[in-house]
Amino acid sequence: MRPGAATRPISDIPEGPLSQPGTPARPISRLPAALTWVGFVALGMLVLPIVGLLQRAPWSALPSILSESEVLEALRVSLIVSLGATAACIVLGLPLALVLARRRLRFPRVVRAVVMLPMVLPPVVAGTALLFALGRRGLVGQWLDSWFGVSLPFTTAGSVVAAAFVALPFFVVTVEAALRQAGHELDEAAATLGAGAWATLAHVTLPTVRPALVAGTALAWARALGEFGATLTFAGNFPGRTRTLPLETYLALERNPEAAVAISLVLVAVALAVLVTLRDRWMPS
Amino acid sequence: MTVRFEGRVTRGGWTLDVDGLDIGEGVTAVVGANGTGKTTLGRAVAGLERLERGRLEISGNVVDDPASGVFVPxxxxxxGMVFQDHRLFGHLRVIDNVAFGLRRAGIERAAARRQAGEMLERVGVDSETWSKRPAALSGGQRQRVAVARALAPEPDVLIVDEPLASVDAAGRARLRSLLRDAPASQVLLITHDPVDVATLARRLVVLDAGTVASRGSVAEVTASPGCEWAATFLGANVVPGQAHRTSVTTGSGLVLTVASEADGPVYVTFPAHAVTLHRDRPAGSARNTWQAELERVDVDGERARVHLAGPLAVRADITRRSADELELRPGLTVWASLKATELTVVT
Incomplete structure (x- = not known):
C-alpha cells in the first residue's frame, strides 16, 4: 500500500449480497445528452443510404434486370475473381498467419505493418503499385512476360491478383489473432502424444482456430467481392474478363440506374449474409 | 531402462543445472520450492526444452546432446506428459482426446477408441462422459482424462506435473493407485504434496535454486534433505486414518482431534515442528496428547529431529536446547502433544 493511503475500516463494508437478485443493475447514464443525440445521428447516417437504395428498388423488375446478359456476365466474373482471390488468401495467408503467430521475427512491428498496409492503402494506389510491380514493364512483370509469356494486367488473373492483394490482410489478421490466443500449449501436448509438426497442424492447431478460419475466409471474400479501385486500375474494365459486379454497377448508374440499384441490392444481401456468418466473432452480443 | 540426465537447460530466465541424475524404475518424486526448475526438468525429458549443454539418455538412447548435434523431437x-493445466483438446470429445496418441501411432479409429475407453475406465471416468467435450467436465474429471490420455500410448516414461492439485477427494485415491502401478516403467512425479511422496514415491529428487540438492531413496533423502525447504517439506508427518466428523482414528487406535470435518479414509498431515514433547503429562488445551517411545534423536545444528515410535510413528523438530533440557535418549517414554489447528486433513 502507498504511504498515506487511507485504509477503510472493515466495519464500513456493507453487509449482504453484492447485488439484489432478479433486478439487473442499470447504471445511471453519465453521458452528456448532446453526445447521445450525435451518436444517433451517426447511426442514421449509416442506415440512410441503405434506405435510399431500398426505396428505389425496382422489386417487380428485379428478376428480369438480374437475368440480363451483362449482369450475368459480371456476376460470373465476380464469382471467379472473388473466389479465386479467397482461395489465394487461404493458400498464402494461412502460412503467413502461422509464421506471424508462432515464429520469433526480427522486426515484428515492421512485418505486421507491411501485412496491414493494404487495409489502409487507397485501392487506386494499390492498383497503381501492382501495375509497376507486375505490369508488362514492372519490376517482376517484365520477367514474367519475357520468361513465361505471362502478362497479368487487363486479364481475369490480374483481377484475382488485385482482389487478393486487398483481401489478404483481413484473413491473416483474423487467423493470426486466433492463433495467438490459442497459444502453443495444445501443440506441445500433441507433440508429447506422438504428433509431428504436420499432424499437430492438421489435428490440433487448425481445428482449434476453425471459427477464425471461417471468419477470415468470409471477410476476405466480402472484401474481394466488393473490390473496385485496385481492380479497375490494374486489370481494367473488360466485359466478360475483368468487369466485376461493382464495375458493372458504376457503369450502369449512367445508362440504367435501375440496374445499378438491383445489383447493389444483391451486394447488400451478400454483405448481410457475411455479417450473419461472423455474428459470434465480430459482433459482441 | 533409465533416464540419465546431465546438463543445463534455460527456460524463461530460469536455469536448471544438473550434474548427473539417474531416474530408475518406479515412481521418482521431484520436489522443491516454486521456481527451482521442477517443471523445466520434466519438459527437458519430454523434449519440449533443448539442453544448452550436456546429455540426456532415455532407455539407452541419446535423445539430446548439443555437442554432437543430436536432438530427438x-x-x-x-x-508421455500430464500437464498441470491439463491441456485437453477442446475440439475433440473425451474419448478422442484419449485416443489421440493411439491414432498418431497408426492405430485404426475404432480400435483406438476401444483402447481409449478401457483406459478411461481404469482412471474412473464413466462412459456417459466419453462423448462430452472437455469444456463440459469438472476439474477433477479433466485431470483424470489428461492422465488417461498420457497413459494410453503406453510411454516408457510418464511425467506428471502437480497431478492431484485439482482432483476431487474421490478421484485422488484412485489416481494415486493408478500412478503407483502405471503401465509406464518410470514415472517422474513433480509434486508439492507430502502425501504423494509418502504414498507413491520410491525415490526422491530435491531441486533447489536450479540444482539437485539431494537424491536417493525416500529414507536417504529424508535423512539428508540438502536444503532448508526440503527439510521442512520432508519433515511433514503423514498419518493415515478413518475420519468421522472432527475425529480421525489412526491405525493404532489413537484418535486425533482435527479442526475440519471429514468422513471416510483420510491422511492427516502436520509439520514436524508442530509436535511438542514433554517429560510429564502436559496440562492445557492440546487435545491430542499421547505417550510415545523415543526411537532416535538426530541433531543438525541448532535443530534436533526426534523420531517417535508407536502409537504414531512421527517426527518432531525441537531446538537442540530443549532436547538437552528434556534429556532425550532412545528408549525413553515421553509425552507428545499436537494442537488440532496444526493438523491438515487430506482426503
Missing part, C-alpha cells in the same frame, strides 16, 4: 520420444 518430443513426438519421437517415448515420453
Amino acid at each position: 518430443a513426438h519421437l520420444r517415448t515420453v
